Amino acid sequence: MHREMMGEIHRLQARVDKYEHTSNLQSRKISRAPRTLTAAGPDDAQPQFREDPVVPPANHGPRSPNDSRIALPEGPVQSWSSFKAASAKDESVDIGGIKIGFPKGRPTIASDDKAYAFSIGLLAQEDFGGFMGVGQRGKESAGNFNKFTENARRLRIYMSWRYKDWVVNVTPDFGANNSDGTVGLFEANMNYTGLHNTTLTVGYFQPRMEEDSAERSGAFEFLERPTIVDLVRNIAGGVARFSIGGEHYEKRWLVAGYFTGQKYGDRTTDKTITDSQTGAVFRAAGRPYVSKDIDVHVGVGATAAFKVNQSGTGRTTTFKDNVEIPLGETQLLTSNALTNISQIWAVGPQFGFRYKKFLLKGEYYHVGVQHDNVAASIDPPAIGFDGWYVAANYTLFGHGRGYNEKIAAFTTPGVEYDFDPAKGHWGALEVSGRWSVTDLRTSGTTKMTGTVISTAGETGNKQTVWQGGLNWYPNQHIKVMLDYTHFSVSSYNGAKSTDANFFGRSGNAVVGRVQAAF
Structure with missing residues (x-):
């Protein structure tokens, strides 16, 4: 602005010199007549002054339910038009045709026409707590x-490059496991969003x-997913799974399907793999009834590993998990080793x-779980497992949890006003309870010697988890x-003393977590 004002002053001075200078040098030396300004004509340049834009203050509330949701860096990929x-809608600074802004707190650089863009997001979760009343009995291992x-559960840096409807996501994770210090990859994929309400994806991705x-x-109600959800999602999905597919949503329904392969790092972890896994993930969900106060969600999910990785020990796997607490504890739940696997699949309904x-x-x-048929006269034996959970949630203050049609799932409470005790604003607070059961017991046989299938009786064990929790959101x-958490896990056939x-x-x-998301 200062530069523009100085330019206008110089132009005005030149105009004064043009119309008001004296006729000769001598008279200028002897006496100087007083100068007067002459009004500019219609063809003369007019001075123009630009005022700095008035930047409105940051919105700390009140917010509508839709505008109050917590920032989620793993949201669905936006189309170019979106x-x-x-x-x-977001404030930005223009520098030489480049726009720099912070939509939902995420640093974003974009070209003036938004065709090119780059953004960086963050999800940081730090867990801390411990166990009580888990003493050993007899000669049991402690x-x-x-x-x-403590455990840094998720430390993800979301990097996204855009050219119009083409978006590339790369996300390293410096808290990739239940044990502190594990570094991995969350995703590395390419997406196309040019079709209406549709995202097509190829690369390392998490098909859901x-x-x-x-x-x-x-947006979880609890620290971790229910165990049965964690087990089935990793059959052919899970974090950093090679995927080709897409999803499409409308206001009342969503459908998604992916062909999948191995996980990122599988062949580094096990260098004996000679034939990688292939599989598929499918989901269909609907919203049959919706009103201001009511949402009904129904859906079905299915997954299958057409073949699991072939390694030096054959095609084997073991279902196992912790007690839904991410502190690196001993995994008590197990199916025992499942060998000679032909296929693994899972299917089930979802309701909200x-x-x-x-x-x-x-x-x-x-x-x-389907075993190989190693003898033509023997049908491939099949064994099965089951699991479920039921969760209830109530928002004490703030906007209640809502439904996001773009992901066909419920999402976080909303912060109507940012935390400000002086004004009586406390953010949002919710209370939750969950009952989770995973039963890996089966009377089927999991071991095969030559062409003879041996029956070893019941294998695997059962886990039940009861949880209650509070989540506080001081801002978005x-x-x-x-x-x-209270957990109970049975023993299993073949366990050693x-x-x-x-x-x-x-x-x-009792475990706590602090989370930051941008």
């Missing part, structure tokens, strides 16, 4: 159940078949019901969680 529309410990996973990890600020939801899945980027679960185990845990 990106332009969203960017137009296992790893710390009374107090369950409602709980579709919510995204930053919201009434105002109350939400009830649940999912059930059946897992089938910060989340504080506190969970109480020195195993951590020879007699079965039960116990309690």
